Amino acid sequence: MKKRNLMILAGALGIAALAAYVTRTSWMSGGSVQGPPRARVVSVELAKAERKPVPVDVDSIGTVTPISSVALKSRVETTIVSVHFEDGAKVNKGDLLFTLDARQIDALIEQAEGVLAKDQAQLEAALRDVRRFGDLIGKGATTQVNLDNAKTQADILTGTIKADQSALDNLRVQKSYTTIRAPFSGRISVANVKVGNFVRPADTAPLAVINQMAPVYVTFAIPQRALVELRDAMAAGGSKVIATIPGHQRSEDGKVAMVENTVDATTGMVTVRGIMNNENETLWPGTLVNTRLIIRTEDGVTVPTAAVQRSQSGNFVFVMKDGKAHVQPVTVSRTFQGSSVIASGLSGGEDVIVDGQLLLSEGTPVAPRGAKAGA
Numbered sequence: 001m002k003k004r005n006l007m008i009l010a011g012a013l014g015i016a017a018l019a020a021y022v023t024r025t026s027w028m029s030g031g032s033v034q035g036p037p038r039a040r041v042v043s044v045e046l047a048k049a050e051r052k053p054v055p056v057d058v059d060s061i062g063t064v065t066p067i068s069s070v071a072l073k074s075r076v077e078t079t080i081v082s083v084h085f086e087d088g089a090k091v092n093k094g095d096l097l098f099t100l101d102a103r104q105i106d107a108l109i110e111q112a113e114g115v116l117a118k119d120q121a122q123l124e125a126a127l128r129d130v131r132r133f134g135d136l137i138g139k140g141a142t143t144q145v146n147l148d149n150a151k152t153q154a155d156i157l158t159g160t161i162k163a164d165q166s167a168l169d170n171l172r173v174q175k176s177y178t179t180i181r182a183p184f185s186g187r188i189s190v191a192n193v194k195v196g197n198f199v200r201p202a203d204t205a206p207l208a209v210i211n212q213m214a215p216v217y218v219t220f221a222i223p224q225r226a227l228v229e230l231r232d233a234m235a236a237g238g239s240k241v242i243a244t245i246p247g248h249q250r251s252e253d254g255k256v257a258m259v260e261n262t263v264d265a266t267t268g269m270v271t272v273r274g275i276m277n278n279e280n281e282t283l284w285p286g287t288l289v290n291t292r293l294i295i296r297t298e299d300g301v302t303v304p305t306a307a308v309q310r311s312q313s314g315n316f317v318f319v320m321k322d323g324k325a326h327v328q329p330v331t332v333s334r335t336f337q338g339s340s341v342i343a344s345g346l347s348g349g350e351d352v353i354v355d356g357q358l359l360l361s362e363g364t365p366v367a368p369r370g371a372k373a374g375a
Contacts, residue, residue: 041365044356046320047304051348054300054341056229056334062220062243062291064283066213067275068184071206074100074199075177087190091182091210098207100199102178109171116164119157126154186212187281211285214278217257218243220291221269230259230272233295240294241274243283252276252283256293302339307352308332317346318353318360323367325353325360 082099085091133147182188189209193199199207218241222230233239234256244251254276263270272293276283283289307317308330315332318325330345346352353360360366 041367042325042356042359043369044318044320044325044353044360044366045369046351047307047354049301049303049342049346049348049350049352051299051301053297054302054336055294055297057295057336058222058226058293060220060222060291060293062218062274062289064243064285064287064289065217065219066186066211066285067215067217068186068212069285070183070210072097072180072208072210073201073203073206074180075201076100076105076174077200078102078104078178078198080193080195080197080199082195083191083193085188085191085208087188089188090186090213091188092185093182095182096179097182097188098180098193100178100180102175105171105175105178109168109175112164112168112171116161116168119160119164123154123157123161126150126157130154180207182210184210184212185214186210213281213285215254215275216278216283216285218254218274218276218283218289218291219271220274220293221264221267221271222293224263224268224270226293226295227259227263227270229295230256230293234259238296241272241276242292242294243274243276243289244292245282245287245289250282252278300333301342301346301348302336303342303346303352304354305335305338305340307354308340309357318357319346320351320353320366320368323365325362325364325366327362 078101080098081101084096084098091097129150130147133142133150136142137144137147187210189211191208192205193207230239239256241254241256242251243254254274256272257275258273260271260273274291274293303317308315309317314329316327316329319328320326328345328350331343333341333343335341353366355369356366
């Protein structure tokens with residue numbers, strides 16, 4: 001009897017265990033019934049694919065060089081009397097810069113003027129003799145030899161006067177060298193001489209140097225692959241050069257003035273020279289600048305470079321459509337100031353994803369960043 005009761009108890013426990021196992025979902029979840037798991041919505045950052053004019057440009061490092069630069073030197077041996085400028089000052093064409101001692105030349109000029117006056121007086125006397133002998137020979141009172149000698153003397157004195165005048169003009173030219181003026185407008189350097197210094201033409205160091213500041217040249221190099229397009233742009237008058245000082249936003253615009261007639265065979269680069277107005281003296285001679293050569297402008301679809309992803313099959317972007325991410329293969333032609341120019345794959349106006357791509361795949365639900373994920 002006792003054994004039978006034990007068997008009944010064991011059977012009841014087994015039935016209860018089986019029932020508990022079958023209904024485990026209900027009693028473990030508190031009796032609620034859940035549906036299928038909800039897909040996760042990824043928060044992403046969007047940008048518009050824009051169709052706009054995009055320049056075709058080449059970036060390079062350039063050097064500012066003056067169009068005109070002159071080293072002032074003395075053409076006579078004398079001393080400095082006066083310096084008429086401040087070091088580093090801006091000078092205009094024709095401004096007086098240096099005055100040299102001209103007393104010795106002034107004395108020579110007075111001497112030459114005296115010699116010229118003496119020879120002119122002698123010429124007047126010789127001409128009177130010619131007229132006098134001419135009258136006498138008509139009356140038979142003198143010989144032809146006397147008349148011829150008088151004419152010869154007059155001709156000699158005429159030549160002497162020309163030589164005297166030439167010597168006087170030369171001295172006046174020498175006198176003009178004692179005042180040194182600016183041949184063009186620009187910036188002058190530090191004066192290497194002061195009042196009282198002796199100068200001469202053989203001196204190697206210049207008195208000062210003037211650099212033209214406006215306009216100026218910017219010289220840089222571009223790859224030879226861009227040479228043909230650049231020459232076409234120059235023929236059409238569409239080329240443009242922008243020079244920017246590194247670390248600053250100030251820049252100057254200009255145009256291409258010259259392309260070197262040879263390509264460097266070792267580097268494959270060709271030298272280009274742009275001319276900049278530089279009216280505000282933004283560019284200083286000798287400065288290294290960032291140059292951007294704009295060859296032409298053409299329409300294209302642009303997206304932020306961060307939106308472009310790469311795979312084994314090529315470049316692609318994630319496009320948001322109807323709240324989901326879709327893979328769109330694209331072809332990138334070039335980059336421009338942080339944007340990629342799309343040659344094919346986008347027509348403009350699409351919403352492309354620029355951040356959050358690591359969590360995406362085809363068809364992943366997405367929401368623009370800043371909106372609620374369940375919206």
